[in-house]
Amino acid sequence: MRWGWQAIRLWTVLVYGFMFLPVAVVVLLSFNASQFGAFPMTGFSLRWFVELAQNDAIMRAFRTSIVLGLLTAAISTTLGVLASLALVRYRVPGANAISTLLIAPILVPEVVLAVALLLFLNFLGLHKSFALLLFGHVIFTLPFVILVVQARLIAIRRDVEEAAMSLGASPVQAFFQITLPLMLPAVLAGALFAFTISFDDITGTLFWKPGGVETVPTQIFAMLRNSISPEINALGTVMIVMTVGLPLLGAAIARHLARKSGT
Amino acid sequence: MSSVVLDNIVKRFGSFTAVHPTSLEIPEGTFLTLLGPSGCGKTTNLRMIAGLLDPTEGEILIGGRRVNDVPIHKRNLGIVFQNYALFPHKSVADNVAFGLKYRDVPKSEIAGRVQAALDLVQLPDVGGRYPRELSGGQQQRIALARAIVIEPDVLLLDEPLSALDANLREDMRVELKRIQDKIGVTTVFVTHDQSEALAMSDRIVVMSAGRVEQVGTPEEVYNRPASEFVANFLGASNILESRCTDTGRDAVQLDVPVFGAVPVPVDKAPEVRPGPAKLVLRAEKLLLLAEDAEAPGMVTAPAVVETVDYQGQTVRYFIRAGDRQLQAINMIDGHPFAKGTQVTAAFRPRDCAGLPGA
Numbered sequence: 001m002r003w004g005w006q007a008i009r010l011w012t013v014l015v016y017g018f019m020f021l022p023v024a025v026v027v028l029l030s031f032n033a034s035q036f037g038a039f040p041m042t043g044f045s046l047r048w049f050v051e052l053a054q055n056d057a058i059m060r061a062f063r064t065s066i067v068l069g070l071l072t073a074a075i076s077t078t079l080g081v082l083a084s085l086a087l088v089r090y091r092v093p094g095a096n097a098i099s100t101l102l103i104a105p106i107l108v109p110e111v112v113l114a115v116a117l118l119l120f121l122n123f124l125g126l127h128k129s130f131a132l133l134l135f136g137h138v139i140f141t142l143p144f145v146i147l148v149v150q151a152r153l154i155a156i157r158r159d160v161e162e163a164a165m166s167l168g169a170s171p172v173q174a175f176f177q178i179t180l181p182l183m184l185p186a187v188l189a190g191a192l193f194a195f196t197i198s199f200d201d202i203t204g205t206l207f208w209k210p211g212g213v214e215t216v217p218t219q220i221f222a223m224l225r226n227s228i229s230p231e232i233n234a235l236g237t238v239m240i241v242m243t244v245g246l247p248l249l250g251a252a253i254a255r256h257l258a259r260k261s262g263t
Numbered sequence: 264m265s266s267v268v269l270d271n272i273v274k275r276f277g278s279f280t281a282v283h284p285t286s287l288e289i290p291e292g293t294f295l296t297l298l299g300p301s302g303c304g305k306t307t308n309l310r311m312i313a314g315l316l317d318p319t320e321g322e323i324l325i326g327g328r329r330v331n332d333v334p335i336h337k338r339n340l341g342i343v344f345q346n347y348a349l350f351p352h353k354s355v356a357d358n359v360a361f362g363l364k365y366r367d368v369p370k371s372e373i374a375g376r377v378q379a380a381l382d383l384v385q386l387p388d389v390g391g392r393y394p395r396e397l398s399g400g401q402q403q404r405i406a407l408a409r410a411i412v413i414e415p416d417v418l419l420l421d422e423p424l425s426a427l428d429a430n431l432r433e434d435m436r437v438e439l440k441r442i443q444d445k446i447g448v449t450t451v452f453v454t455h456d457q458s459e460a461l462a463m464s465d466r467i468v469v470m471s472a473g474r475v476e477q478v479g480t481p482e483e484v485y486n487r488p489a490s491e492f493v494a495n496f497l498g499a500s501n502i503l504e505s506r507c508t509d510t511g512r513d514a515v516q517l518d519v520p521v522f523g524a525v526p527v528p529v530d531k532a533p534e535v536r537p538g539p540a541k542l543v544l545r546a547e548k549l550l551l552l553a554e555d556a557e558a559p560g561m562v563t564a565p566a567v568v569e570t571v572d573y574q575g576q577t578v579r580y581f582i583r584a585g586d587r588q589l590q591a592i593n594m595i596d597g598h599p600f601a602k603g604t605q606v607t608a609a610f611r612p613r614d615c616a617g618l619p620g621a
Contacts, residue, residue: 159348162315163406165335166342167413168365174336177361181352 023240030233048234058235061219065199068130068215072137072198077191079138080145081183087146088153103147105140113140114207128210136208137198144197145190152186153179185254192250196243265326265416265449266291267312272321274307281307283473284321289451289466294443296452298460299470300496305453306421308470312451313419314338326416336365341410341448345422347402349394355381355405356390362413380412381405383442400431407439411446418443420452424459436462457497461485469493487531487616488543494616499546499579501589504620507540515617517542521564521585525612532617539620548614549591551580551600552607561609568604584608 033045052058083102087095105113117136118128126132156179164174180187202217209218216239223232267289274282282304289295297305310316312323314335323330330338349358359377368376381387384404394402403423410418423439424432440463443450454460460467461481469476469484469492477489488494491502505525509516514526515535519542527535527542552558554565566584578599580591589608593599600606 157346157348159344159346160350162313162335163342163344163348163409164350164361166313166338166340167362167409168336168339169361170334170336173365178350 026233026236027240029230030237032230032233035230048230049238052231052234052238055231057214058216058219058231061214061216064213065215065217068134068137069195069199071134072141073191073195075134075138076141076145076194077187080142080149080190080194081187083142084146084149084153088150089158099146103143106143110140110201110203114204118207128208130210130213133205133208133210133213136204137201140201140204141194141197144193148190148193149183149186152183156182185257188257189250189254192247196246200239200243266324267417267449267451268322268324269308269312270322270324272308272311272318272323274304274311274316275319281473282311282318285475286321287468287475287478289449291449292447294440294450294452294463294465296454296460296464296467297470298454298457298467298496299476300455302472303470304473305455305468305470307473309419309421309451309453312417313340313342339413339416341413341415341418343403343406343410343418343420343423345426347394347399347406347426349402349406349409351394353393354390355386355392355394355397358394358405359390359409359412361409366413376412377408380408383411383445384408385438399427400435403427403435404438407442411442411448415448418448418450420450422453422455424454425456432459439463461497469496471496488618489534491541491543491618494543494618499590499592501544501546501549502618503542503544503587505540505542506620507535507537507617510535510537514612515540517617519562521587522562523564525562525615527615527617528613531613531615534619535617536619541618541620543616543618544589544610545614546579546590546592548610549589550609551582551591551593552609554605554607556607558607558609561611563607563609566606566608568600568602568606571599571602573599582606582608 029039030048031044031046033043033047083098086092087099092098114136117132117139121128121132160178160182161174164178165171169177199215200217201215202221205215205218206221209215214222216235220232220235220239223229267287269285269287271284271286272282273280273284285304285308287295297308299305307316311318312325314330314333318331325338349355350361353361356374356377359380360373363373363376377390378387381390384407386401386404386408389397389401389405394405397405403426407423420439424435427435436459443463452460452463464481466478467481467484468478471492477484477493479487479489484493485497488497488500494500494502503519503522505517505519507515508518508524511526511529513529515529515532517525517527517532517535517540519525525542532540550558550561551566551568552563564584566582566589568580569583569588570581572579572581576595577592578595580593580600582589582591591608
């Protein structure tokens with residue numbers, strides 16, 4: 001029995017190693033002083049990060065990604081909160097069907113969704129644009145927001161809202177004074193999900209982006225076609241920090257808020 | 264303070280009728296209890312008065328004004344909910360002050376009124392704390408303070424004691440009544456607990472299946488139940504099929520199997536007419552005596568003890584008299600009767616009530 005457990009431990013280490021070593025290598029090599037992104041390392045340097053900051057194409061892609069991510073987060077969160085409120089707090093005919101439809105983009109393979117939206121817009125005679133790209137990102141980040149916010153909203157008792165209204169708050173005042181503060185951790189978590197997913201996305205973005213617009217992932221993809229520059233390692237490291245760091249930060253904020261509100 | 268009038272209100276949910284036509288008048292300053300089992304429509308009535316539900320038919324008047332179309336936040340009501348419904352993200356003081364913000368109360372006055380409300384519920388020092396730091400009983404007191412600080416026209420209490428422990432519940436019951444007496448606000452209290460209803464109310468409305476069964480003072484509904492349902496819901500009663508043989512000026516003669524003739528006072532059997540009738544005999548009014556004991560002025564019958572349910576101060580017996588099983592709750596004098604003992608079951612006719620038979 002003992003060697004069995006040892007074997008499982010070893011296997012676990014191997015699996016995690018297989019998953020995370022490549023990431024570790026990218027991060028490590030981004031600090032390599034050498035021209036070539038390969039071992040052995042010749043010394044510690046931040047020059048690839050500096051070059052990254054001086055590369056216009058990359059900085060443009062960065063700005064695009066951040067603007068796209070922020071807009072996606074703002075729109076998705078607003079729509080998601082409103083949809084959750086409608087589905088949880090009001091009797092909507094066909095609420096289950098609507099809920100399933102809104103969640104569906106998670107279940108459909110992204111490529112299919114990407115092609116479908118493109119064909120649909122072609123059919124309507126619309127051209128690719130930044131707005132279309134944003135639209136696409138909203139569609140597949142919305143389910144995450146709805147799932148998180150809905151779960152929270154169900155846990156907020158209806159009687160606290162009723163109490164607020166009985167004391168003189170109008171329904172809108174009761175929402176901003178009571179419901180929104182109580183669901184804020186979930187709203188923030190949903191917004192963070194939306195931002196990170198949008199920031200990370202490549203499949204849909206490749207289909208939907210208009211010519212000349214690059215996001216960070218599509219920029220990396222384009223650069224990889226030419227050569228493996230050490231700059232890419234640096235860019236990868238920045239991406240990792242953002243996409244791992246932001247949710248961790250968000251979780252910490254949400255925990256803090258939840259502790260404050262005692263729920 | 265205002266009176267509340269329900270004028271033929273009806274509430275339907277789809278094809279289900281939760282409240283059948285109901286009319287009630289609640290005079291200013293009254294403590295009125297809606298009492299009944301779950302699903303009897305008592306909470307639906309309360310929520311219609313509150314404005315959380317719209318009546319399907321009928322009118323609701325508060326202080327003489329029709330409020331059917333007035334939304335909840337403009338009705339000036341204080342509501343206390345079963346699960347307190349305090350705002351978890353606001354301090355106790357902010358919870359209590361919440362309603363004052365919507366009432367043009369000058370900022371300088373708010374703190375004073377909040378403190379006065381906290382004093383009234385005997386929790387003067389918790390203003391800076393958060394609801395989660397308080398016990399259930401304390402949270403319910405804060406919920407009460409929050410509801411009364413706005414000087415509501417009507418105070419609505421939706422099973423406010425049922426989430427509390429048994430001991431605490433009795434303390435809160437006394438406390439709640441004390442506060443209501445002090446501020447004199449018209450109060451509608453919803454409960455399924457008969458002892459709460461009997462202890463606190465000026466008037467009790469007993470409800471069953473969306474209908475009002477009886478309205479009266481606690482003494483009236485307890486001693487003169489208007490229906491079999493009321494007799495059984497308020498305490499344990501024995502309902503004995505009988506025949507009315509004569510209705511006199513003072514007493515109604517009921518012929519009860521095994522026990523014989525029982526002259527029930529007319530005011531306790533106002534509806535009984537000659538023919539089939541029912542005798543309502545409360546379990547605590549049915550006395551068990553030794554087999555050969557004398558019981559002057561009482562109606563008696565021989566019986567056998569079948570089950571003994573010992574409860575310390577009292578004991579509950581199930582006895583068999585003839586072919587009927589009866590329930591008797593007696594104080595213990597010495598030792599309780601053992602199972603199988605031959606006893607004399609006795610009661611006074613004036614402790615009974617009569618209902619018309621089916």
